[in-house]
Amino acid sequence: MLQTSPATRTEARPDENQTSTLTAYRWMILARVLEEKLASLYRGGKITGGVFLGKGQEALSAAIGTALRKGDIFAPLIRDMAGRLAFGESVLEAARTYLGSRLGPMRGRDGNIHRGKPRDGYYAMISHLGAMVSTVTGGLFARRARGETGVVGATCIGDGATSTGSFHEGLNMAAVEKLPLVVIVANNQYAYSTPTARQYACEDLVQRAAGYGVAGYKIDGTDPSACVEVVHEAVARARAGSGPQMVVADLLRLVGHGEHDDFHYMNHALKLAPIGRDCLDVAREQLIASGDATRAQLDTMRNQAAAEVESACGTALREALPNPSEEDWCALSTRRLSEGGQQ
């Protein structure tokens, strides 16, 4: 979409429906393999700073990534590797940001999940949770002011971030402005170590949608075909002018908060319950059962993803790192107003 995919990527079958679980699966497996590689690079000391994985959330994330089109706005969050790739980020750009390549979009100035290309509608999240809700709302406000129609803006958020004032202000504002914002809530049972009982007291987060006057949807985030169906439906309604949409997906973060976190506090009952399923396993079962893919085809997809990831990471690892003596050290685009050179 934004960038052409590297040549090694599996070409979509011409008859393949963009809304299919199989399409989502391609991004899910690519994200999983890439993140496994990043985790191993982190353990090997090749990545400085945090590595935060989306393991268990790939179906939900790929669902929103595939529902959006070129020209839409997307502000992914912590666990959205699949959605980022589906929206058009290349594996190489992701790898570059983690590995600090100066050729990456953030040029070593920011890292890991804090990456994006705003000019492509791919907003770069800041750490402060909830901040992107009003920002995407503003992007949509501008598009409407310019007379653009049929544009959708989406952002993803965790259960923890729904407790922020920013989330509340942003979603309320989008509703007041009647803008086509889609908020994807990944209710993954934890915010860092904090379980949802310490995060909210309503019965279900989706109840909040009514309070804001936005459409609410509830899905099983471990069910890829449900994720694709419902998220695409929400995006279609937003595109058609029905105002903000909020999708709440229940799932379990299958790893620690970041790779530094051993997740010792995990409630094992959750892991053993249906909510603890790995959406990639479920996707395979669904695709094989429906006849959309054979086991062999899915294995081939994984191997192709692995080859693409190896090649991109290999490239990024060989690239030059940022150099402080060549760095601009200027925070303003208006150079004459910068005090950057002063001590």
Added chain:
Amino acid sequence: MFQNQTATTAQTGTITYLEAIRAAQRKLLAEDERVFIYGQDIADFGGAFKATKGLAKEFPGRVIDSPISEDAQVGLAIGAALEGMRPIVEMQFADFSTCGLTQILQHAATMFWRTGVPCPIVVRLPSGGTAGAGPFHSQSMEALYAHYPGIVVMTPATVEDAYTMLLEAVEIDDPVIFCEHKYLYYHLKADGLPDVALPTGKARIARAGRDATIVTYSAMVHESIACAEELAAEGWEIEVVDLRSVKPLDTDTILGSVARTGRLLAVGEAFPWGGVTAEVLARIATEGFGLLDAPPMRLNAKDTPVPYHPNLWGTHRPTARTITSAMRDLLRS
């Protein structure tokens, strides 16, 4: 000078500081279709101070009432700026901009440096004290914003600057915090609005002198000029430098003035810890130590919240009287 009054030097004209801000916004809306204004009670009501009075009617759909959501107001402006618009956010009072700090300091201010994409938003802050306004409707927040990289902080002291600097603020490709002084809104008048102006980043010699320099900005420029007038009667010639923008800070003009006078008093209405006056003194101490004939001085508000009652408020912040008294000490030292 009456201690509860704020000094203003040009009170004879026909256009107020507030009207200059409104005129600048009207011109921007008329000439640049990318501009819109987003804030609380600013559409039909015209704003708490009437800075947008009549504009919503003249420019339908471009002067918009916001929910009370400072964080989201700025967030919306950032998103719109990324998509090519030139948003102006009106904070109802500077004080409430603390609720929008995350979006201003963490998001807008980091945008260009992180992503290479500029973030041209203007946040207007009705700033500074007026009698009876109290702790939450009186603050001067320029130092807080200036502390962060990636932001331009304007502090116009004159009707002319309120007009031309707001025009320039919208033109600048970076986030601008526009600190407009609430007392000056009604009390400062000029005969007309200029077509040309000093560029932002250049300070102005508001009054020339040779015995000592006062470096200041916003409403304190007028208190300082009143001080200079009083001391002029005694034969002292005090130079007053109006910084116009506190970030960037025009160190060259400050150094040039102190090179002539040998004495420096920095005056600000904000709280004393750190801040603009401390920055001015730090720069003089490090870059112009040899120019000084006496230790530099600074005068700020007291280190308490801004008091409500006029009797207390009049003593909380610098006034022409306290500036004059500090200046007498400086001239003696």
